[in-house]
Amino acid sequence: MSAVNIVMLITLVGLLVWRLRPVKGVRNITTTELKNELGNKDKQYIDVRTPGEFKSKSIKTFKNIPLDQLSTKASSLSMEKEVVIICQSGMRSTKAAKMLKSLGFTKITNVKGGMSAWR
Template sequence: MEYLNYMLIGLLVFFLLQRLLPTSGVKQISTSELRNELKNKNKQFIDVRTAGEFKSKHINGFKNIPLNELNRKANELSKDIEVIVICQSGMRSNKASKTLKKLGFKHITNVKGGMSAWH
């Protein structure tokens, strides 16, 4: 019985780490690094927060594609151009990065800390 408990705890830790750790092959940048990237017109900037969150506060140059619509709207993006993804805290954008990677995007950057870290 004790072995089973350790096994369940191990699986739980594994799944939590899978969700929280950055996706392999996805670049991570800070909001201060993002400021320099915004000048580059050869990048796609995607905000995966809800339409309401985006409307209340967003960064100029970012396009709003809510996370729950990303699978359906990913064809609006070019797989050949880097995609920089932001959300409120970095969690949804990390999930969006995983989704984009599965869809065949090669150059994906996640903004650590998201809009909460943007000043």
């Protein structure tokens, strides 16, 4: 393997690790922990999957705001209440958490494993 290939591989792995790292200041919970928190009126529950994914399987308490619409619809969310975010596997909800953090939200919770872990 050439030095260029090794550098490219290391860079690719580094970028992947960087993208998957937890967002600083965002709480991460399991779906088991989520079950204990559902119904809390002081929290906003957001599912960032596509409308089709949401329609096929969703949690009653969650509102669907697809990730690609979140930045424009974030103004409909209260910055005073905690935002609990879920997606299919945890990748899009991590992106959503980063986005909300950059928009000034401070109370953000990401559901690890997403709907894939929901039973």
